[in-house]
Amino acid sequence: MEEVVKINGLQKKFGNFKALNNVSFTVNKGETLGFIGPNGAGKSTTLRILLGAIKRDAGEAEIFSNDVWKESLKIHKRISYVPGDIALWGNLTGGEIIDLFMNLHGNGDTEKRDDLIKRFELDPKKKAKGYSKGNRQKVGLIAALSVDSDLYIFDEPTSGLDPLMEVVFQEEVEKIKNNGKSILLSSHILSEVERLADRVAIIRQGEIVESGTLDELRHLTRSTIIIETEEDVTKLLKVKGVFDFKHENNQATFSAENKQLNYILNEAVKLGVKKIESTPPTLEDLFIRHYEI
Incomplete structure (x- = not known):
């Protein structure tokens, strides 16, 4: 299978603290990988390296066969990313911010944007400084899902959303997955990962402790x-x-x-x-x- 994301022997230290120790996994074309672990396990550090935000100390990290540090701008043209805590421009409306993100990406679908605004029940005319945590999250999700990307990276994407909106997100992820897109999903909501993921990688104290399909892993319990x-x-x-x-x-x-x-x-x-x-x-x-x- 074509590997969209490839991480091999990834290592990262912050001072004397070893955040990642020989982390390895892949995300294949058209599949969803659930990346799970508690706070401090190394999930966000791994994703920040993949996004080119921080430099790894050792190991390989590639997206679309491009080095994530050297070719980050090239890679970003083909990915969508939603963090777990989105910072927005307070004086812009939600709709303006969504359009800005879509224009920066350059491959947006306004019809899909309008449909997502309705499904997520977002008021796009309200200024971002008046949004709750959940509504800020909706802005990021709508912007990411309204563009055509080859890889979607979600880091605690439903943080702050109510259960009904979590279901909307899950339905949208299933749609993009059915369209052959790849998804890297980091989430603390295990039922969400279980519903969406083809494979799972569990990280503990900076190391991958288990990986495989759910059927492959269930023999362990x-x-x-x-x-x-x-x-x-x-x-x-x-x-x-x-x-x-x-x-x-x-x-x-x-x-x-x-x-x-x-x-x-x-x-x-x-x-x-x-x-x-x-x-x-x-x-x-x-x-x-x-x-x-």
Whole structure:
């Protein structure tokens, strides 16, 4: 697959603090990569290097096969970027700022802009100094989504938005993804990443601790099993791979290691299964697993 973003062995220090330590990942053409981790993990530092805002100490960082530091102006003609906290010109209206951003990019769609203004319920005639945090975020999102880019970089893009507007953003991201565009999404809203991302990279203390598709990563966590049996369900309590066992009458709920599922089910069949439900682990489960260590 064509690599739109390529990072390999990326390193960055601020004084004695090592912000990034051999960070590596790629974003392929037409896919969405979810880039997640808590505050201070290194997400924003990585994105600032990709945008050419700060220089890396070591490693490779390329977008469209161009070095992000040496060819930043060339790269910026083909990308859209939305930070998590947008600073606007207070005396300009939201509509004026959106048009300014679109004109700077040079590839805007005014019809799409007008549709997004309606969908995000933004008053474009109001001056930016009167906007709330959420409305400032809407200005950045509308401007970014109104231009035709090959790569969209979102850093906590729905910060300050209410849940309904988060849904609007997610729907718009799915549209640009369906048009074959690439998306790098850094978000603390794990359900948002789970809905939108094809692959996930989890960063912890400046290092990538896991990466892959959700299906590839789910083997690392436990599924939730709800089961009802004809015979005594508590016989499953001591079966290998069963954790957090709770029961009432002959119905039980427990966590199961995915690698032991076949064995657990074989033991359950011996008790006469009347009902069984299995819920795969979520991205949140995987995320918590790493940050509880």
